[in-house]
Amino acid sequence: MSLLVVGLSHRSAPVSVLERASLPTDTQIKLLQDALAAEPVAEAAVLATCNRIELYADVDKFHAGVAELTTLLAQHSGAGLDELTPYLYVHYEDRAVHHLFSVACGLDSMVVGEGQILGQIKDALALGQELHTAGRLLNDLFQQALRVGKRAHSETGIDRAGQSLVTFGLEQLAAGRAVEDWAGGRRALVIGAGSMSSLAAATLARAGVAEIVIANRTAARADRLVQILNQPGGTGVRARAVTMADVGAELTHADIVVSCTGSTGLVLTAAVVETALQDRAAPQALLDLAMPRDIDSGVHRLGGARLMDIESLAEASADAPMAADVDQVRTIVSDEVAAFGAAQRAAHITPTVVALRAMAADVVSSEVARLEGRLPDLDDRQRAEVTRTVRRVVDKLLHAPTVRVKQLASEPGGAGYADALRELFDLDPQTVAAVSRADLNDTDGVGRGRV
Structure with a gap:
């Protein structure tokens, strides 16, 4: 590895x-x-x-x-x-x-x-x-x-x-109040319809906002998110989709704005936000979860607006409380790292062991064929018993060394055991490589559907 x-x-x-x-x-x-x-x-x-x-x-x-x-x-x-x-x-x-x-x-x-x-x-x-x-x-x-x-x-x-970055950001905007109390009954504008924006919309819906407006460059994705939010038996929030061209107008009516798009430029400039604030009596809370940023950092200086972005969230998270469970997780990580390393080192020697057993099987087949030439009068039952006996002897001779070499290879510094095994038994490197390639193909065929 x-x-x-x-x-x-x-x-x-x-x-x-x-x-x-x-x-x-x-x-x-x-x-x-x-x-x-x-x-x-x-x-x-x-x-x-x-x-x-x-x-x-x-x-x-x-x-x-x-x-x-x-x-x-x-x-x-x-x-x-x-x-x-x-x-x-x-x-x-x-x-x-x-x-x-x-x-x-x-x-x-x-x-x-x-x-x-x-x-x-x-x-x-x-x-x-x-x-x-x-x-x-x-x-x-x-x-x-x-x-x-x-x-x-x-x-x-x-x-x-801790929570998701969305929840943490909303808690920072709520400034000590419960998010449900702070957001309940308000209007929200969510810009973007990807995974983070969808999480934000769902979080705001559970918090009890009255309306969520979804703006996205791809109308189909915005419509799909709106359908999810409006589905029967849901939170009861009113959701509708608009185009990106409508964002400026919707901004005036939004109490909470969450933006997370894949744009490489600003989605909301300070000038656009300032214009929207001029037509509002109530303050506006903005959460920018995009990288690079969607909302102009100049919004921090506007009266009537409070902006939380990745930079301000990083500063706030430095003071967030740590749970005692963190130590337990660190122990889990250490144990799992050791187990993963051992498994990888053991897997490294497996093709060599397989090649060794294949070589032993070829030797058995060759010697049994030679025996049949010397003893042509053996019947099928006798020939089968001789073959089984020779194979048992070989398997017993190889069992303990191959099990032990796998154990040794799984320990730190055990990578050299595969080389030693190849050298001792004069194994063909191309044969070992062929086993590795075949095993890799099998792993790839299964691995892609595992998670």
Whole structure:
């Protein structure tokens, strides 16, 4: 295993840098394709959220891998290499596994314990599978990360330590009041119809807002979200869809505005918000969950408006209380990292063991054939008994060494046992490689439908 991750997040970089380095989906695709074409990279996956950008890869050389991944991130992001480098972090092998498992559990999130990151990890895996840039290592890694994250949420109270970024943002806007009391009966404008905007709309509906207006560039997606919100037996909220051209007019009537689009430019300028405020008697609360930002930071200076964006949420989350369950989650992560490393090291020797047993089976077949030539008078029953006896002897001789070598290989530093086994039994490297390729094809066929 030569797992490498190079990335930056809200913990390592200011929001202004994260904003410039954001990766739209089409850019992520090109990044993965270019990463897989790079010489030291065998597999690649990218995890890009509103507060982190990470490139995972299976590499054959550490230093060359770091240099290549760093260069690729700079080339495909909006930040130059000189600007990006001071904020990058690098994790290798077990440390990289530990990092992703911690991320999956919400320990590295802006709001500790939030569960939305699991969906984002699942999306990252799906993209790598779709583009065939994620092979056995990254498939195993990301699928196990999802299981570890789900285990942390089911076995501990980590959910009590934090919420989704949407809920946290609304709580900050509510300024100490219960979100339901603060939002109840108000009008809300949600700009965007993706996963984060849909979560915001659903959260506002449960909080009791009177009306939700959905604005999106693709009318069909906005209409679909409106249908979900208006379905019978729901929260009772009135929902309707508008075009992006109608946002300025709707802004005047909105008490709460949530924006999260994939736009690379501003969706709401300070001038547009200021114009809307002139026709309002009541103050307006705005929540910008986009990266790069949708709402002009100049709105912070407008009277009658309160804006919470990724930067101000990061500052607020630094003072958020930590639950005691966090320590329990950290223990889960440490145990799971050790188990994953052991499983990967053990899997590394499996093709060699399979090749050894195949060689032994060929030897048995050859010797039985030779025996039949020397003893042509053996009947079928006698021949079958001799064959079974020889096979039992070989199996018993190989059983203890192969079981023990798998155990030894699963321990730290056990990677060399496969090489020793190949050398001792003079196994053909091409045969071992063929077993590995066949096993990988079987794994890929199953792995894509597992999560």
